[in-house]
């Protein structure tokens with residue numbers, strides 16, 4: 001393990017990023033005012049198959065829509081004549097200082113939204129002073145990202161049937177100095193996304209001619225992906241002898257999700273991962289109580305962005321029950337449907353300590369690479385700051401149900 005850690009440190013290049021927090025929206029993104037603008041640009045720049053992959057929910061999309069509808073249904077309380085001149089959006093996440101109560105969520109195949117997407121998103125997060133989570137099913141590998149950034153990131157783990165692979169990933173994450181392991185537990189089987197099947201992102205994958213033609217109309221995307229470090233699942237390199245194609249690996253992955261996954265596996269992960277552990281994909285208060293007993297440092301209240309159990313409740317509607325069930329036993333994070341700083345305020349008001357965003361930054365990535373992700377984060381930061389002012393609070397600590405109507 002020590003040798004692996006040394007190797008990973010040796011891989012660090014001179015591609016250093018600024019560690020100061022940059023509060024400016026990059027010049028190329030000046031006319032972008034909200035996350036929806038980024039989404040519209042990403043829709044034009046990213047091939048239909050991969051934009052559809054990012055956009056869609058499972059089955060009829062009820063839970064995907066509920067995440068947004070229930071969020072929008074929460075009314076903020078307008079307060080006036082409070083001195084709000086000392087506003088500070090910073091907080092701590094798992095004991096570490098963060099400029100915002102926000103982290104970037106793990107997103108599979110982010111490197112197919114924009115070449116080297118994982119490295120660029122990680123750099124944007126670090127420049128903004130917030131954590132980044134690299135997914136198991138990323139295009140850039142753990143070592144690719146560790147070699148291209150100068151601060152630790154979080155690594156998300158799927159415990160697959162092949163436990164040797166899971167253990168190897170944990171060891172690689174430790175060797176790369178990842179500062180937390182995010183164990184995703186809501187993908188014991190794969191929810192169906194109609195768009196992926198229609199676009200050929202199915203098992204086995206078969207990109208349709210119309211999709212290939214669509215890619216040909218996006219030369220910028222093609223160039224960036226082809227000149228990126230990889231085009232296939234980086235963490236799986238060398239896993240299937242002689243098979244590096246995204247199609248072969250995607251098929252292997254689809255058969256590797258493990259329906260036997262249970263609390264004993266969480267115990268096992270806890271025993272082999274030496275660092276901070278976050279359990280992601282908790283929606284029910286009973287599961288939250290069980291998670292709090294595992295020795296994990298945090299949970300993420302999540303329904304996988306409406307991509308797994310369709311018909312499940314929205315995350316924002318379940319958050320208060322989870323918070324009440326676990327009290328201060330474990331740190332509660334939240335994701336699902338966050339598209340603005342107002343949404344971050346709503347989740348913090350209902351008891352989350354911090355939030356993760358998925359699509360909000362993936363739209364930024366597809367729209368403009370690192371600058372696009374930086375813009376997404378900066379938009380959310382500004383919105384949160386103004387929302388704090390208009391609800392009469394100066395610090396994240398002060399945000400509670402008092403900022404909500406009823």
Ligand SMILES: Cc1cc2nc3c(=O)[nH]c(=O)nc-3n(C[C@H](O)[C@H](O)[C@H](O)COP(=O)(O)O)c2cc1C
Pocket residue numbers: 053054055067105106107108135136137156184280302303304305306307335336337338356357358359360
């Ligand atoms: C395109 C896409 C890919 C995702 N891939 C993963 C993944 O590999 N691992 C994981 O734990 N969650 C994954 N998620 C779920 C996100 O981490 C997060 O829970 C979700 O996006 C939050 O909802 P939001 O997109 O509304 O912010 C993915 C979500 C999207 C949209």
